[in-house]
Amino acid sequence: MSVNLFDIKGKTALVTGATHGLGMAMAKGLGLAGATIIVNGNSSQEKVDKAVAEYKALGIDARGYRFDVTNEEQVKTAIAKIESEVAPIDILINNAGIIKRVPLEEMEVADFKQVIDVDLVSPFIVSKHVVKGMIQRKSGKIVNICSMMSELGRNSVGAYAAAKGGLKMLTQNMATEWGKHNIQVNGIGPGYFATSQTEPIRIDGHPFNDFIVGRTPAGKWGDPDDLAGAAIFLSSNASNFVNGHVLYVDGGILATIGKPANEA
Ligand code: GCO
Numbered sequence: 001m002s003v004n005l006f007d008i009k010g011k012t013a014l015v016t017g018a019t020h021g022l023g024m025a026m027a028k029g030l031g032l033a034g035a036t037i038i039v040n041g042n043s044s045q046e047k048v049d050k051a052v053a054e055y056k057a058l059g060i061d062a063r064g065y066r067f068d069v070t071n072e073e074q075v076k077t078a079i080a081k082i083e084s085e086v087a088p089i090d091i092l093i094n095n096a097g098i099i100k101r102v103p104l105e106e107m108e109v110a111d112f113k114q115v116i117d118v119d120l121v122s123p124f125i126v127s128k129h130v131v132k133g134m135i136q137r138k139s140g141k142i143v144n145i146c147s148m149m150s151e152l153g154r155n156s157v158g159a160y161a162a163a164k165g166g167l168k169m170l171t172q173n174m175a176t177e178w179g180k181h182n183i184q185v186n187g188i189g190p191g192y193f194a195t196s197q198t199e200p201i202r203i204d205g206h207p208f209n210d211f212i213v214g215r216t217p218a219g220k221w222g223d224p225d226d227l228a229g230a231a232i233f234l235s236s237n238a239s240n241f242v243n244g245h246v247l248y249v250d251g252g253i254l255a256t257i258g259k260p261a262n263e264a
Pocket residue numbers: 099101146147148149154157160189190191192197198201
């Protein structure tokens with residue numbers, strides 16, 4: 001048994017959507033723990049380059065690769081390129097995701113499909129192309145970034161909830177199929193975190209802001225850095241017999257029904 005079960009020094013981790021937000025926070029955690037970080041983003045090369053510079057400023061060995069995780073050809077080409085230019089991918093964090101807050105009865109089918117494509121189909125596509133090498137090497141860690149919406153519904157986020165609920169089951173099925181190759185596939189289910197994605201519902205005076213603070217036993221929005229520990233655990237030998245599990249990092253939201261708004 002290794003002395004430090006959580007040691008990920010020298011491992012290579014691909015984190016999709018790692019140019020900002022929770023993806024970046026988790027990738028920084030893995031990078032500061034000694035992993036080489038492959039930073040994926042798709043919006044622009046400038047954004048990827050800027051993010052890579054931010055990682056490097058922290059002393060992290062980071063390389064940027066711009067590709068669209070929903071496009072199988074691009075994914076296939078990028079994975080081959082990463083593995084020949086950098087190293088085989090030991091850790092895959094399927095983090096890239098989008099949300100559209102629209103009541104279901106008003107939602108355009110194209111928008112619904114786009115959310116499913118990015119949040120559910122892309123973890124399948126990227127994993128499909130990364131896992132082949134992991135199967136050959138008989139080792140690998142895949143972490144799918146789930147959500148509170150893997151367990152709970154909420155007005156206006158139907159497509160996102162359908163995708164994130166599906167991602168939880170995809171995680172269990174990947175664990176089922178790939179466990180025999182010594183590959184562990186788990187999920188992280190972040191609660192409500194202060195990121196650009198939640199910015200529109202986090203503003204002072206927005207009823208959702210008070211609701212979340214009141215609904216969370218910790219009494220606050222999460223700090224993205226709070227996710228690093230779970231990411232390191234599920235990427236390291238410490239989790240070698242943990243498979244198909246979603247680890248919720250939510251300040252206790254899923255443990256409680258909540259409390260009346262005027263109660264301390
Ligand atoms: C919302 C939020 C959520 C979160 C998160 C919760 O509108 O309810 O944006 O969907 O982003 O995934 O775990």
